[in-house]
Amino acid sequence: MSFNTRSSESVYVGMCEQLGTPTEVRHRREVIKTGEFLWRPIHFMRGLENSIGGSLRDGFMLETSDVDTMYWPPDHKVICDPSQISIYRIPHHTVILMEYEDAPPGSTKLRLLTPSGDPKINSSCIIINGETYILSSLFRARLLDYSKVNVVFARPSIQHGPCAAMSVAGMAFDHAYCFHCNYWPPVALPWIKRCQLNHWPSDCVLSEIVKEGCHVVPISSLPLDPERDSEWRISFSGAEHKLVHSMNHCQFICYGMLKIFLTEVINTDISDPCLCSYFIKTLMFWAIQLHSPIKWKPCNLLSCFWTCFKLLISWVYKGECPNFFIPQNNMFRVKVVGHKRAALFEKLYALYNEGIICLLLSPTIGEYLEKSIHYKYLTPGTEETRIVSDYYIDVCLFMDLNRLLDPYTVNTEEFARVIIALEQLQKTRSTSMQAISVQYFRPKLLRNYCFMSKQKLAIYSNRKLYYLLKIMKLAVKIGCVSEIVYLALYYYSDSHYELSLRCLQKAQERLTPPYTVYFGFKNENKYKRVMKGRSLIDRMKKGLIYDITLNSGYAYVFELIPEQLTNRVDGAGILYVPPLVMVHMLFFLNHHTLGNAVNSQRSIQDLHTLLLYDDGTHVPEDLRDISWQILGICQQTCGDYVGALSSFQCSLQEYPFNCIKKATVIRILTIFGHLLQKY
Structure with a gap:
């Protein structure tokens, strides 16, 4: 059987778009390898060695x-x-x-x-x-x-x-x-x-x-x-x-x-x-x-x-x-x-x-073979630079980084081991991807250490709290856009409401520009214009947005503890929250605690509007369960039980990505109890 060279090249180009170009695949493998290297000390202290495999490790x-x-x-x-x-x-x-x-x-x-x-x-x-x-x-x-x-x-x-x-x-x-x-x-x-x-x-x-x-x-x-x-x-x-x-x-x-x-x-x-x-x-x-x-x-x-x-x-x-x-x-x-x-x-x-x-029976492969049949004079270029743009390579790298789990430690010894591994990687790094991975993981590790340590402190000494706050600020300085939301969360949990509001204002300004990258593609031209001449590390710090992940082993905000406990039993032990949704929630909680009813209601309205009209840019479809749940929690906190009931029902109708259904049902039953007492 003879095979047309042009058809082969056309399918090759299409499959590179689907499976990855050589650079994308290499990045993917190196990111996985770095994540494995950083998790290894944690597993070792828990009595295990580990090795990551599967098709993701292969590069797919x-x-x-x-x-x-x-x-x-x-x-x-x-x-x-x-x-x-x-x-x-x-x-x-x-x-x-x-x-x-x-x-x-x-x-x-x-x-x-x-x-x-x-x-x-x-x-x-x-x-x-x-x-x-x-x-x-x-x-x-x-x-x-x-x-x-x-x-x-x-x-x-x-x-x-x-x-x-x-x-x-x-x-x-x-x-x-x-x-x-x-x-x-x-x-x-x-x-x-x-x-x-x-x-x-x-x-x-x-x-x-x-x-x-x-x-x-x-x-x-x-x-x-x-x-x-x-x-x-x-x-x-x-x-x-x-x-x-x-x-x-x-x-x-x-x-x-x-x-x-x-x-x-x-x-x-x-x-x-x-x-x-x-x-x-x-x-x-x-x-x-x-x-x-x-x-x-x-x-x-x-x-x-x-x-x-x-x-x-x-x-x-x-x-x-x-x-x-x-x-x-x-x-x-x-x-x-x-x-x-x-x-x-x-x-x-x-x-x-x-x-x-x-x-042609394969929807994925057939699309590209069919193009080569219909457009006989189309000559595809198989060079990588002609298949995808630099912007595309950046976005795919950011998405691969986002898929990695944060290195959560349960004690200071594990944290020290991972820090040592991180420093070893920085000293011996042989590729730019290892440098990027180190830059990506370091602020996350520092931030997780702060929440872990704050929770384990029986008595808060001013010196210790000052030390932890400096680490949180360092994580914001060297980290990506989302880290400032964690600092606002840290301030709120420490009852520094005005400082939390200042962080939230900055976070909102940095989360919404069209050049930012949050699990997908936005505006390539604006990204190129803003990032022109910047290093890959700087592009990541300025443009990458990742979810707010709440580990069930740490305490972040009192209002979400039922969801964390439910997720620990029925889910992965990690809540994934869109950063802009968390910003609106913290705006509400800070204003509500300070007694500012007008601004707290405005925050609820802003969040409600976001959930009604967002096209997936700021609230991914998979995370709408926790997003509606958070809106309901805010409404419940300020006494709007009818609105909260509607939001919780919306949460139940969404895909249960965060596995919080039991918490939602309990909140609904609680609201029914309030409504029965009222009427």
Whole structure:
């Protein structure tokens, strides 16, 4: 089958707009890497090491993108051979031996060689033939809700394979509790030779992968078979991310197209799809390594896609999907079998008979292929500077930064560890993105420390409060626009109402200019004019706006405590509030406390007008639940129970992003009580 070069380039340009240009993808990966580096000391002090994975770490930002995080106890060491025990310190380290006998390819058993001091691990053990083994099913059950107390979110989780799955801020998170092995497993040694023979990945990447070792995650080869509870899966997630990062951009785009085609075409109208994105990732690895004649260039993108698609059909026809690291492990063995496999092959073969125009069935990809068909004389430029503007790159970077969680610490020791990590990153930074990330995180960390410390102070000494206030002002000085709202919040909680009002006036002036960036695009021309000649750090400080996030572990404003408590139980433990909504709320609370009825009513009216007429510029649709809730709280505080009842009902009708429904219902019942007494 012949493929038109112009069509390939047209689809490439379109997919760069969807999936990211080389610069966008590189920024995305470096931002995630920096966030992981700063969170690591917090997890370590809570007894865990961690590594972020998932499609977000790969560099994708799709609706289906998820974040997979692996956690493991750093004092538990997994070895592949009994002789390796000599390098560890007993009893400071618990040593676990991988055993491959009687385990299918890709799986192993874990034998405990030295006692563990972790009760969760000890309760997951069973004696088999006089030896102590850790059962994957018991380990998984013991740690399913461990994240509710010890990791990041105060949220219950459900089992998803070997992971504890949850949704936070509209994004899927999978937490896998596992063990790390510093050694490359013997069963995967042939993979090294194969890579050297096929010259992919490069020797440098290959060396890094082997040096990092692997993980073992708590899932057996047949999860529903209780006789296989002693099996653990060997995971090469770290190696997989390095392989994805070593792809050129055409390969990355082809990988993204396959993921999109899987979601929008192959798996559509299937209630229980048997093909998953991990199979697509494996497919890409094999295609790159074994199909060396392919020239992975934008002008050949459709040919590359078609080669991968034919390989997928071949796998489904044979019922074999060889694991990239351990080919003897057929990953179709459980999921793609029987009538499911037959139906899948029939669908794939029908798509194959349509030819490359089957891509038109994908709304995302088809749009760009259709343009190349209709506009035959259009010659797209594949250079990055012709695909997106500098403004677009800035906005995408700001949005990627906004998606990262603030580093919340629970004590001074954790704060000190993160500060040290931040300073290390600043001294050793090798990229501009690390400098930007440091500048982004430092004010957030300082501000969170102030709210944490203020809450923990039993008796407020003037010296301590002065010290915390200086830190808050420093965070405003070096931080983005939203930080001044936190200073106003800090002043209000400290009963400095006039100072809070001054901050709010400044905040309102800085939040509303058209050149600011708040989860999307505004006015490119004004942004370019205002930011001309400024460094990226200055552009971020002046133009970036992010949500006001209220962590359930900290006390910010008394009036929102019911919402924080409800969110802690039913949500992520973090309330997300649009900054301009928080400004109007604080305007009202300050004026109301000072007894200024006229200005407090004006603040309520301004907030009501904003919610009625905003087009999503200042109040994102996902955050309208908390926004209407705040309006109702203000109305309830000043005695307007009818207005408050209407606002709370509006909050219930919005998408429950912040999970505050119980708090809303309680407030409604309270208002009914007041109205019954009145009438």
